Every structure is written in structure tokens, then in C-alpha cells.
Amino acid sequence: MPTDVDAAIRAHRTADAALTVTVDGEPLAGREIVLRQRGHRFPFGCTGFEFIPLASGDPAGAEGAAGSLGEAPVADLAGLAERWFDVFNFATLPFYWGRFEPERGRPDTERLLATARWFVERGVPVKGHPLAWHTVTADWLKDLSNADIAREQVARIRREVRGFAGLIDTWDVINEVVIMPIFDRYDNGITRICRELGRIPMVRMVFDAAREANPGATLLLNDFDMSAAYECLIEGVLAAGVKIDALGLQSHMHQGYWGEEKTLAILDRFARYGLPIHFTETTIVSGQLMPPEIVDLNDYQPDRWPTTPEGEARQADEITRHYRTLLSHPSVRAITYWGMSDGGWLGAPGGFLRVDGSPKPSYDALRALVKGEWWLAPTTLATDGAGRAGFTGFLGEYEVSAAGRTATVRLDAPGTAEIPVALERPTVG
Structure with missing residues (x-):
């Protein structure tokens, strides 16, 4: 059962992110994207x-x-x-x-x-x-x-x-x-x-x-x-x-x-x-x-x-x-x-x-x-018709992958964040 400490940690150390994913400028609608945490913002x-x-x-x-x-x-x-x-x-x-x-x-x-x-x-x-x-x-x-x-x-x-x-x-x-x-x-x-x-x-x-x-x-x-x-x-x-x-x-x-x-x-x-x-x-x-x-x-x-x-x-x-x-x-x-x-x-x-x-x-x-x-395990999300998908994560760096491409996004402040994600680079490896 979540405690007051858990609630405080979520309030001060996480963000609710709404991603809008595009490929070559077009919304990536109705597709799966993979989200991987790469680092914490907190030292x-x-x-x-x-x-x-x-x-x-x-x-x-x-x-x-x-x-x-x-x-x-x-x-x-x-x-x-x-x-x-x-x-x-x-x-x-x-x-x-x-x-x-x-x-x-x-x-x-x-x-x-x-x-x-x-x-x-x-x-x-x-x-x-x-x-x-x-x-x-x-x-x-x-x-x-x-x-x-x-x-x-x-x-x-x-x-x-x-x-x-x-x-x-x-x-x-x-x-x-x-x-x-x-x-x-x-x-x-x-x-x-x-x-x-x-x-x-x-x-x-x-x-x-x-x-x-x-x-x-x-x-x-x-x-x-x-x-x-x-x-x-x-x-x-x-x-x-x-x-x-x-x-x-x-x-x-x-x-x-x-x-x-x-x-x-x-x-x-x-x-x-x-x-x-x-x-x-x-x-x-x-x-x-x-x-x-x-x-x-x-x-x-x-x-x-x-x-x-x-x-x-x-x-x-x-x-x-x-x-x-x-x-x-x-x-x-x-x-x-x-x-x-x-x-x-x-x-x-x-x-x-x-x-x-x-x-x-x-x-x-x-x-x-x-x-x-305090770490988001690799997660698969589905975008809606406008290429949007949401997640809650600890402040830090994340990698978004889809359609053979990848981009890096950051959650830098607690609360809510609207983040555009332009997938324009081929995934390496």
C-alpha cells in the first residue's frame, strides 16, 4: 500500500509526460513505441x-x-x-x-x-x-x-x-x-x-x-x-x-x-x-x-x-x-x-x-x-491517432524507439510535461 513517503517521492521526483511522436514530421499514429530509461536526473x-x-x-x-x-x-x-x-x-x-x-x-x-x-x-x-x-x-x-x-x-x-x-x-x-x-x-x-x-x-x-x-x-x-x-x-x-x-x-x-x-x-x-x-x-x-x-x-x-x-x-x-x-x-x-x-x-x-x-x-x-x-523498466506504449502516448516516470533521460528510429527525451521537472518526439535518426545496433 502506498505511503505518505511514496506520495511525496512521486510528487517531487516524477513527471506525467505526454509524448507527441512524429516521423519525418508526420504523426506516428496507432503504432507501438518502446520507452527505456537511460538515466536519473537526481544525483x-x-x-x-x-x-x-x-x-x-x-x-x-x-x-x-x-x-x-x-x-x-x-x-x-x-x-x-x-x-x-x-x-x-x-x-x-x-x-x-x-x-x-x-x-x-x-x-x-x-x-x-x-x-x-x-x-x-x-x-x-x-x-x-x-x-x-x-x-x-x-x-x-x-x-x-x-x-x-x-x-x-x-x-x-x-x-x-x-x-x-x-x-x-x-x-x-x-x-x-x-x-x-x-x-x-x-x-x-x-x-x-x-x-x-x-x-x-x-x-x-x-x-x-x-x-x-x-x-x-x-x-x-x-x-x-x-x-x-x-x-x-x-x-x-x-x-x-x-x-x-x-x-x-x-x-x-x-x-x-x-x-x-x-x-x-x-x-x-x-x-x-x-x-x-x-x-x-x-x-x-x-x-x-x-x-x-x-x-x-x-x-x-x-x-x-x-x-x-x-x-x-x-x-x-x-x-x-x-x-x-x-x-x-x-x-x-x-x-x-x-x-x-x-x-x-x-x-x-x-x-x-x-x-x-x-x-x-x-x-x-x-x-x-x-x-x-525508482526506474522505469522497458515499456511498450501505443500512440493514438494523433501520435500521442503518455507515461509517468522519474525525472531523467529516456529513449523512445519506433519504426526503426530513436530519440532521446528528458523529464526535468515534476508535474506534467508536453514533449514532442521527432524520430528522425535510425536506431544503431
């Missing part, structure tokens, strides 16, 4: 860090300068890629400054360009993460004055955003600003300048640099802090006239699934700013939950953190509930899962695949949504 994302070796041809790969925060080693990259592309259509690549440019003036540009190009050539848009962050930042900044650190940060942003334009046009511009000026775990250049400048001037500085380098880019403010402190930051930034394109909300659920009520309450709080919301970093573990008294997730790194059968069943259920909840809310415009394989960030069993590469129930559960419940 179902995942990290693409692991594919740096495969895409760039560099065996140093994700263990080299562009690596992330302890991503899982993967033996069968080709097999991983096949599973990745069967579900996901949006990739995040790592631009942690301390890994991207560990030696001043020698950025790891070419491998990241090759990897971004590899995704784009396969029809997958890419986001860069992050341009400014106090963690994993360049150690050599500490030898500079605050004024020079600020200049280097701005120059770095302009270099990356301009240099990757056309391949990467979406960026997490600045990460975790709420804690940035009070971060006291270790000295770093970014905390220094944020402490001196203040949060809002810091955000203005980095967003202005990114906007100047690529005026058409989608620029995100990203944070893990879901408290009122993040709301205060957003309000201050917007009041200062800084243009934010989307809000990034992190959801590393190592201490347990948030649940539908909490998730929707968070979404409603942040939706009031009228900005698109990206769930930028989601993890749900399939092993022992992190103790609730842990404040900083980085403080819990056991020697072994295995997946368990009971945990895998729980993870699959929670993944299904989480994705359905997010798609039911109209403000959510993208979801990125933080790692395909177990043993990634903090060594957690948070992936869709076990360390041996075998899929967990969560992988099958998510695929059943993305390529099952």
Missing part, C-alpha cells in the same frame, strides 16, 4: 577516490598525494567500478590540500584531471571536496604569516576552480566552518586565519575566489554540525550578501541511524533558507555502533571494526529508509555516500561492499531503489 553520489589509480594509470593512486582520510584499499578496481556505475551517477573527488599539494608549488593536478575526465566521459558529473578546510591542510602553511596564508588559500582556490572548470563545476568550497576558528587539536594555517578574520569574512573570502574563477559553478557550504550554530553561521553569511548555491549537510551515522523523524526535522530547519540541500557525506555502519559518549568521531578507531550479519541486515533496512526519507523532501537535491567499501573513513564497516569486494545487503537494497522502484 545519487558516492566518493570516487578509489578510482584514481584506474582512471589516471598511476599505481600510486589513492594512496598518493590525492588520497583521502584512510580510504579502503581495493584489489579489484574494475569490479568495483562496475558495481559503482550500476547505482551511482555523481562522484566526489578529493582535494584535501595537504594531500593535493604536500610540497608547495607541486599540486597533484594531472592525476585528478585524468580521474575527473574519466568520470565525465562516462556521463558522471563530479564534485571537488574541499577547497578550504582546517584538517588535512598543507603543513607548509604554518611557516607563513597569516596574510600570506590567506593569499595562498585564495590562489589555491582560483587555481583549482579555474583549472578544473568544465570537468568539475561543483565544489564544497569550505568545510566545517562552525568549528574552524576554535579547532585546537593541532596547529594549522587555516584555523589561524579563520581565528583572525572571523567565520563570515573567511567564508566570503573563499566563496568570492571560487565565484570569480568559475561564475557558473555550484558552490556549497558544508558542515557536520547540525546544531543551531550552523544555522547562525548560514544566517550571518547570507545577511552579509555571500551567495551560497547549496547547503551541505554531513550525516556520518556511526553512532546509529538518525531515524525518519530526526532527519525530516533537520531538513525542515535548513530548508527554511530556500537553498538546495545536498546530503554530502552519509555513512551507516553494518557493525558495532560507536559508543554514544564519543563526541568527536575521530576518537573512536578500534583495531578491528568488522561487519556482522546482524549489522548488515540493519544497515540495509536503514539505507532504504534513509534514501526514501531524503527523496521525499523537496529541498534535497543530491545524496553522496561516503565510500563504497568497508574499512574506509576511520576503518568503519560503512560501505556497500565488504573488504573482500562482495556486496552487502545494503548494496542490493539501494540498487533495488535506484534501478528498481
Whole structure:
């Protein structure tokens, strides 16, 4: 029986399309047409860090300068890629400054360009993460004055955003600003300048640099802090006239699934700013939950953190509930899962695949949504006397075939759509 969530997903993620099909300008009346979905408009994302070796041809790969925060080693990259592309259509690549440019003036540009190009050539848009962050930042900044650190940060942003334009046009511009000026775990250049400048001037500085380098880019403010402190930051930034394109909300659920009520309450709080919301970093573990008294997730790194059968069943259920909840809310415009394989960030069993590469129930559960419940199976429709036929589908790209010819159509907005379909190209293959 359909639920309120089902109804909301249909309302926000599908369209009723009326196709008017012509062949060489004449209505295709009383004929069968075949409809095949080719892609989703909604970005179902995942990290693409692991594919740096495969895409760039560099065996140093994700263990080299562009690596992330302890991503899982993967033996069968080709097999991983096949599973990745069967579900996901949006990739995040790592631009942690301390890994991207560990030696001043020698950025790891070419491998990241090759990897971004590899995704784009396969029809997958890419986001860069992050341009400014106090963690994993360049150690050599500490030898500079605050004024020079600020200049280097701005120059770095302009270099990356301009240099990757056309391949990467979406960026997490600045990460975790709420804690940035009070971060006291270790000295770093970014905390220094944020402490001196203040949060809002810091955000203005980095967003202005990114906007100047690529005026058409989608620029995100990203944070893990879901408290009122993040709301205060957003309000201050917007009041200062800084243009934010989307809000990034992190959801590393190592201490347990948030649940539908909490998730929707968070979404409603942040939706009031009228900005698109990206769930930028989601993890749900399939092993022992992190103790609730842990404040900083980085403080819990056991020697072994295995997946368990009971945990895998729980993870699959929670993944299904989480994705359905997010798609039911109209403000959510993208979801990125933080790692395909177990043993990634903090060594957690948070992936869709076990360390041996075998899929967990969560992988099958998510695929059943993305390529099952939310995907139109090949469908045969009959046109009427005016060449018209209708269908309801999830927003995305569709192929229409008839009379030995084919055309591509898109559903780009929920509601109803009148779409002319001109079949003027022979079907290939």
C-alpha cells in the first residue's frame, strides 16, 4: 500500500509526460513505441577516490598525494567500478590540500584531471571536496604569516576552480566552518586565519575566489554540525550578501541511524533558507555502533571494526529508509555516500561492499531503489491517432524507439510535461 513517503517521492521526483511522436514530421499514429530509461536526473553520489589509480594509470593512486582520510584499499578496481556505475551517477573527488599539494608549488593536478575526465566521459558529473578546510591542510602553511596564508588559500582556490572548470563545476568550497576558528587539536594555517578574520569574512573570502574563477559553478557550504550554530553561521553569511548555491549537510551515522523523524526535522530547519540541500557525506555502519559518549568521531578507531550479519541486515533496512526519507523532501537535491567499501573513513564497516569486494545487503537494497522502484523498466506504449502516448516516470533521460528510429527525451521537472518526439535518426545496433 502506498505511503505518505511514496506520495511525496512521486510528487517531487516524477513527471506525467505526454509524448507527441512524429516521423519525418508526420504523426506516428496507432503504432507501438518502446520507452527505456537511460538515466536519473537526481544525483545519487558516492566518493570516487578509489578510482584514481584506474582512471589516471598511476599505481600510486589513492594512496598518493590525492588520497583521502584512510580510504579502503581495493584489489579489484574494475569490479568495483562496475558495481559503482550500476547505482551511482555523481562522484566526489578529493582535494584535501595537504594531500593535493604536500610540497608547495607541486599540486597533484594531472592525476585528478585524468580521474575527473574519466568520470565525465562516462556521463558522471563530479564534485571537488574541499577547497578550504582546517584538517588535512598543507603543513607548509604554518611557516607563513597569516596574510600570506590567506593569499595562498585564495590562489589555491582560483587555481583549482579555474583549472578544473568544465570537468568539475561543483565544489564544497569550505568545510566545517562552525568549528574552524576554535579547532585546537593541532596547529594549522587555516584555523589561524579563520581565528583572525572571523567565520563570515573567511567564508566570503573563499566563496568570492571560487565565484570569480568559475561564475557558473555550484558552490556549497558544508558542515557536520547540525546544531543551531550552523544555522547562525548560514544566517550571518547570507545577511552579509555571500551567495551560497547549496547547503551541505554531513550525516556520518556511526553512532546509529538518525531515524525518519530526526532527519525530516533537520531538513525542515535548513530548508527554511530556500537553498538546495545536498546530503554530502552519509555513512551507516553494518557493525558495532560507536559508543554514544564519543563526541568527536575521530576518537573512536578500534583495531578491528568488522561487519556482522546482524549489522548488515540493519544497515540495509536503514539505507532504504534513509534514501526514501531524503527523496521525499523537496529541498534535497543530491545524496553522496561516503565510500563504497568497508574499512574506509576511520576503518568503519560503512560501505556497500565488504573488504573482500562482495556486496552487502545494503548494496542490493539501494540498487533495488535506484534501478528498481525508482526506474522505469522497458515499456511498450501505443500512440493514438494523433501520435500521442503518455507515461509517468522519474525525472531523467529516456529513449523512445519506433519504426526503426530513436530519440532521446528528458523529464526535468515534476508535474506534467508536453514533449514532442521527432524520430528522425535510425536506431544503431
